[in-house]
Amino acid sequence: MTDVAYDVDDDTIAVVEDTDLPRRLKDEVYETLEAREGATVEEADELAKAVETRYLDTRVEPLDPVGTVSAQSIGEPGTQLTMNTFHYAGVAEIDVTQGLPRLIELVDARKTPDTPMMTVYLEDEYATEREKAHEVVWNIEATQILALGDVSTNVADMRVQISLNEDTLQERLITAEEVAGIIEDSLGVKTVQQGTQIEFGPEEPSYRDLLQLVEELRDITFKGIEEVSRVVIRREELETGTEEFVLYTEGSAFGDVLEIEGVDASRTTCNNIHEIHRNLGIEAAREAIIEETNNTLAEQGLDDVNVRHLMLVADMMTNRGEIESIGRHGISGSKESVLARAAFEVTVNHLLNAAIHGEVDELDGVTENVIVGKPIKLGTGDVDLRMGSTTSGSGQAD
Amino acid sequence: MVDVSQHELVPEHTVLEEEALEDVLEEYNIDRTDLPKIKRNDPALPDEAEIGDVIKIVRDSRTTDQSIVYRLVVE
DSSP: OOOSSSSHHHHHHHHHHTTTTHHHHHHHHHHHHHHTTTTOOOHHHHHHHHHHHHHHHHSOOOOOOOHHHHHHHHHHHTTTTTOOOOOOOOOGOOOOOOOOHHHHHHTTTSSSSSSSSSEEEEEEEHOOOOHHHHHHHHHHHHHHHHHHHHHHEETTTTTEEEEEOOOHHHHTOOOHHHHHHHHHHHHHEEEEEEETTTEOEEEEOHHHHHHHHHHHHHHOOOOTTOOOOEEEEEEEOOOSOOEEEEEEEEOOOOHHHSSTBBBTTTEESSSOOOHHHHHHHHHHHHHHHHHHHHHHHEEEEEETOOOHHHHHHHHHHHSSSSSSSSSSSGOOOOOOOOOOOOOHHHHHHHHHHHHHHTOOOOSSSSSHHHHHHHOOSGGGGGOOOSSSOOOOTTTTTT | OGGGGGGGOEEEEOOOOOHHHHHHHHHHTTTTTGGGGETOOOOSSTTTTTTTTTEEEEEEOSSSSEEEEEEEOOO
């Protein structure tokens, strides 16, 4: 007997478990029965049967064009999405692309999103103590020289002089020696370091080289991850009532962040589906696509789009074990039929290439049959009916 | 290295036994190459998985309690 977390008797459980319902609906039936105290077994049976009938009724029929229905169901709300990206202060004042541009970016499977970001969760004491959380912040946020001190150029002596700020160094857990070392490694110059003062210059006295060095110096990442330009730290309440620090980043480097000490590698996510795919695999990418598309729609108040449609999109995009875009370069472009591909985009190229390679169209799909004017193999179009046919063997009428 | 399987986005992946695979293919009436694919270098793949194996994936589904899907290891 299945264990049920609701206060109903064994006979009721027996009749409900006997139905063809999925777990969630069964639980909902129990919940309803529990709320209506004193429902008899017959009533429970009637209810369960009614739910089952309704459930079986609403399932898709074989040969239903689920893809077309999904396309319509996402496309129609898509017309109501915002067209332009306002720099919208979402969580923690970080700009995130929203609405239609974001949806397009997702289904096009762009290599990098317009506004990459990560949500970084922290572990144990890193999540509860502000100082500890800040340690993680400095390990993520890219630190450039201007954040650490002042840079001045001494044109007379052809030297670049850096005066580091002691407090900032301490706060960001980096020493003047380290800074000098990083400069030597990345610029290939000899530095003279004394306390918080660092000095260096071009080998040959050259005004151009000097300016060049200053330019390059500004681009060096001394600490943190180069791709992450900003980190916002936020205190968030958990469902359990306790609070924890969560980091939101502008820019993303998912793989690098997961390795950092203090980062909770089981919850941290980013909005770049390719990075998720690379680091967590195709199943996680599928999950992320559903989550991101769903959130994009929900953000605009269009969360009544059935999640099954988004799941279908995600399933299609991840079907081959890698993320494919929906469109000419991805799913539509890899269709078997020449006519179906030609009907989508760049018609002439497809027809030309097909002619050159001598491709054959089997006319199995929908689009190609519409083009040639044959019934499509969907719904009733797939069923052949015969009346008074003869069996091929005997030649006699049945 | 980070343990990928611990991440909440990653469902459970296990290699499907050959006998169990027969049943699955019979149930759906398909060949193993008709299954969705998973790349050999996928980080969530169990270590013992080889090309040609079928991976059983148990997802926490949004529509039912759990859904079981299969992916063929390729390349």
